[in-house]
Amino acid sequence: MSNWVAPFPASPIDATVDLPGSKSITNRALILAALADGPSRITGTLRSRDTDLMLDGLAAMGTGIAYDATDPTTVTVTPDPLHAGTVDCGLAGTVMRFLPAVGALASGDIAFDGDEQARSRPLDTVLDALRALGVDIDGDGLPFVVHGTGSVRGGEVTIDASASSQFVSGLLLSAARFTNGVQITHVGPPVPSMPHIDMTIEMLQTAGVAVEFDRDATRWTVAPTTVRAVDWAIEPDLSNASVFLAAAAATAGRVSVPRWPVTTTQPGAAIVDVLQQMGAAVDHSADGLLTVRGPESLAPVDADLHDIGELTPTIAALCALADGTSTLRGIAHLRGHETDRLKALSTEINRVGGDCRETDDGLVIIGGGTLHADVWQSYADHRMATAGAILGLRVNGMQVENVQTTAKTMPDFVAMWEAMAGTAS
Ligand SMILES: O=C(O)C1=C[C@@H](OP(=O)(O)O)[C@@H](O)[C@H](O)C1
Numbered sequence: 001m002s003n004w005v006a007p008f009p010a011s012p013i014d015a016t017v018d019l020p021g022s023k024s025i026t027n028r029a030l031i032l033a034a035l036a037d038g039p040s041r042i043t044g045t046l047r048s049r050d051t052d053l054m055l056d057g058l059a060a061m062g063t064g065i066a067y068d069a070t071d072p073t074t075v076t077v078t079p080d081p082l083h084a085g086t087v088d089c090g091l092a093g094t095v096m097r098f099l100p101a102v103g104a105l106a107s108g109d110i111a112f113d114g115d116e117q118a119r120s121r122p123l124d125t126v127l128d129a130l131r132a133l134g135v136d137i138d139g140d141g142l143p144f145v146v147h148g149t150g151s152v153r154g155g156e157v158t159i160d161a162s163a164s165s166q167f168v169s170g171l172l173l174s175a176a177r178f179t180n181g182v183q184i185t186h187v188g189p190p191v192p193s194m195p196h197i198d199m200t201i202e203m204l205q206t207a208g209v210a211v212e213f214d215r216d217a218t219r220w221t222v223a224p225t226t227v228r229a230v231d232w233a234i235e236p237d238l239s240n241a242s243v244f245l246a247a248a249a250a251t252a253g254r255v256s257v258p259r260w261p262v263t264t265t266q267p268g269a270a271i272v273d274v275l276q277q278m279g280a281a282v283d284h285s286a287d288g289l290l291t292v293r294g295p296e297s298l299a300p301v302d303a304d305l306h307d308i309g310e311l312t313p314t315i316a317a318l319c320a321l322a323d324g325t326s327t328l329r330g331i332a333h334l335r336g337h338e339t340d341r342l343k344a345l346s347t348e349i350n351r352v353g354g355d356c357r358e359t360d361d362g363l364v365i366i367g368g369g370t371l372h373a374d375v376w377q378s379y380a381d382h383r384m385a386t387a388g389a390i391l392g393l394r395v396n397g398m399q400v401e402n403v404q405t406t407a408k409t410m411p412d413f414v415a416m417w418e419a420m421a422g423t424a425s
């Protein structure tokens with residue numbers, strides 16, 4: 001696989017970029033549709049490695065999946081009794097943490113496996129929780145087998161979800177189909193990525209499933225009930241949008257993103273506040289066009305990213321370009337993402353001449369120094385690859401290793417980035 005020479009534009013970026021659907025919303029919609037009381041039509045479905053793995057996993061268990069003949073982002077999901085099958089989780093947290101509970105509702109064995117790198121991502125919390133809820137499982141991480149019996153007892157379970165919000169979401173999404181529903185109690189340091197749990201709760205409510213929860217994010221309850229079919233319209237992926245908006249910030253340019261939602265549970269929306277703190281101007285017009293205009297020089301930030309950890313690689317890349325010292329905190333859990341993102345970001349920022357130090361729960365980045373071109377390593381992490389592309393806008397000749405890994409959530413990333421930068425061939 002050859003390295004990709006990242007575009008180095010001759011002038012500030014000036015572009016409008018329409019983003020494909022949200023990974024997190026797509027994968028929740030697919031699961032809710034598979035568990036629903038009738039067929040659901042999903043429009044704006046993200047088609048990427050993570051979401052295709054979810055589609056294939058559900059299909060392997062017997063769910064009917066029909067693709068629109070002319071529009072691959074329109075998918076009709078028809079629930080059917082779930083049966084034995086095999087599920088490839090790839091490196092997708094949403095697949096490895098959300099599908100075991102679905103598999104437990106199947107009649108038969110569901111064998112789960114995934115990428116070599118996925119084997120070190122935290123998973124035992126979900127499997128132990130399901131065991132406590134009456135499910136028979138062989139294994140404590142990938143590969144593992146869920147021995148589905150067609151029903152799950154459910155009831156009360158105590159977990160430590162401080163390593164990933166997906167442990168909570170993965171139980172909540174299927175819980176309405178458990179005989180006794182679920183009562184989850186979290187014990188441990190605060191759960192990260194809380195907007196993603198809000199997303200789960202909001203989407204369950206849309207499907208007719210009420211979730212009771214306490215404000216301090218330690219208890220969630222779902223009673224057994226019918227999951228209603230919903231025709232879902234998926235919002236654009238705002239975490240992926242953050243990378244393009246960062247291009248405006250990095251080059252004193254302009255980037256506009258259409259269809260920016262007025263309200264959303266996507267944590268990616270928070271990029272707007274961070275970019276403003278770094279000096280960018282933001283405008284959200286009545287027709288849904290969000291526009292970012294970058295400042296002449298970027299200001300450093302001191303930010304707690306515990307709720308929006310997904311944005312860290314984008315923000316860290318900008319911090320390496322900012323004039324001064326930035327501190328990113330509250331993100332120890334990023335060590336269990338696609339790769340240890342704190343280590344990967346500090347290694348790569350330092351490789352290209354920056355100054356980045358890991359702390360216990362984040363990064364300290366001294367920006368403003370002279371960066372030089374090198375081969376930015378991606379660690380099979382889509383957001384590491386896109387962070388390298390951001391730095392490439394300001395460093396002539398920067399190369400990104402394995403840029404194809406962006407297919408995890410954005411298969412067209414290279415074409416979209418080159419078009420934005422005006423360097424498409
Ligand atoms: O539920 C989801 O869709 C996600 C939750 C978050 O995971 P963590 O809580 O593990 O950070 C986020 O980082 C991930 O990209 C998607």
Ligand SMILES: C=C(OP(=O)(O)O)C(=O)O
Nearest residue numbers: 091092093094310337338
């Ligand atoms: C952490 C991420 O992904 P996953 O859903 O695999 O956890 C991410 O996309 O930043």
